[in-house]
Amino acid sequence: MYFQKLLLVIIHKFNGERSSMAPYYLLKGKKSGQTIQDVTYFDLHPFFSLYPKLSKEEYNVEISTLLSKNLIEVKEAFIFITEQGLGQIKSMRENLYNGWDLRGNEHIFWRRLDLTVQTLSHFQANEKRFIPNQKDNAIHHFVRGFLLKRNFQSSTYGSQFKNQLMLLLENPKLLEIHRTLFVYRLSGYKESGLTWEQLAQEQNSTILDMKFQFIECLHILLSDITAEKFPDLYELSKDIYVLTPLTDSASKTSQLFEKGYTIDEIAQMRFLKLNTIEDHVIEIVSANQMFPIYSFITSEQLQRVLDISKQLKTKKLKIIRENASDLSYFQIRLALTKGEEVHG
Template sequence: MLFSDLILAIMKPLNRQRTISSPYHLIKGKKSGQTIQDIGYFGLYPYFGIFPKLDKKAYDQVVQSLFLQGYLLANEQVIELTEKAINTSDFDTPLNGWKYRGNENLFFNRLSLIVQTLSHMSQSVKTFDPIVNNEEIQMWVKKYLQQIQFRDIAVVQAFKKELFTTLTDSAISETHKMILTERLTGLALSGLTWQQIATSKKLSVLDVQLMTVEALHGWMAEIEKSNPPLLLGLMEGVIQQSSLTATAQRTEKLFERGFTLEQIASLRQLKTSTIEDHVVELAMNDPYFNFKPFMSLELYKAIITESRRQQSKRLRDIKVHLPNASYFQIRLALSIKEENQ
């Protein structure tokens, strides 16, 4: 997937319902109520937080190119796709941003330093400049290597075999695999820069970086599936154990103890609207969420019916026809998986 493909993939379900900057916040992993809700509303889980350091100017340049290529129409309020964009094929991608939340970088940094260390130590070269400067990662790798008895040549061979076997079996293209291996550093072999890889592949740097994230997500999925004992250790702390953000988890615990939204807001010294965001997130991730303390079944059905009639999830448009419903109630209703009610 190219970066322009990524933006189009996000924009298609958001068409005429969200602003042109919405995909940017989603890709960056912004934890605002609006962004978190949109993930559930529009099924955008794969794309969340895959570029936490994405530059706004770089994003705007790609969006501008979509205008020039005839994929977008000028609209100051919302995304408006052309027929050309709407008719583009859906993109297959191994991305799983909601699950990994950017931790693929942690996995790859650990791997890079381990590969570099094993490469040097197997040739009796004991001093080198570590490719990863982060002290926490360096300490983790040192402990890991001691645990696996890395000085044993059989362990080194086993690690190498797991690496190549899982990468080979991963559901990603050969280009994706090549990009990953070209980023690794070993004895007398330096990993290539983003620009070097982009030039050699005739791609943009953003395209190469996106393909790297895709490759890592596909690779980590294969590691989870096949459970290779040595590589599986690198997954420690990488997988998001809860589908909720950390702040929503804290609200959930108080809510389960019977506190009202206002009481939770007071206890946590947060705005009630922020706690409402958390409740919407809880509903989005819990198929058994009970919405009845917040609205009647009749109101819930009315909101869903109106959303379907308009073929839209824009809160303002729904509220015009249901003035008695609060924005919180509308957001909450739209977050609930209808098949579970």
């Protein structure tokens, strides 16, 4: 039910203005102009790219279940939350995700941590040969470099690392299920981490529920790790946060804007349609609210779009344009994207 409630929260935020596939594209982290702008329009940054491996089949099963329970409904291709669905999420605690800044990289941190714990536990037991639980060579290389910089074979270091882990798990934002999943997923000397199937069975839950609560656990922990408080764990979290959230193509467009080229010049230089460059501008503004937009729209026009959107309680471009016919769709999209800062 955890994942279903998470879907209800996202569907509620979409406010009946997107199709039933919009939450799926959001959770997958689809890098389309529509999904990127929706992140800003509907304040969905925490949920972006939470689970890139989510299959359409898994998602459709959960949506069908929500429909059968009368928690959501679909009208003219748009998905809505029902009053009954609202009742399900009113008592929910706030979700503590940071999908926009992590984009699934929390799993890299976890793999590094898991292999480090497995290695330390074997060396503490005087067992220097073991089969690594993690198979990725990049993880092996990172952990090897991490350990070689430390006196990792000493019992003192093993205790020091364990104390950092124990302190990390005292985070008051963690629920008991978070701590359980974290500990049970770890592998050590003569101990293998439980599989998702085993965890789901033990917790009388679903695999998706387990995975999403585990992701939330990692996001909470990563937000607490500092170099001063957790020096070793901080090193394991190196380069986990996404510093440039733009797609490669939008990044190239951004660099050309910084050199002073106009939107038309960039479209010609890159042999791309003007609409594509406009999509890039929306993506850039979503990532960087300091990006100068007033060569495309005046502050008065921007405020007018926001006022119309607020008055009509909609972010549907067609409806807004019917009330601001002098503005282009691009200008309206730009105003709605920039609007997060204006009202934030």
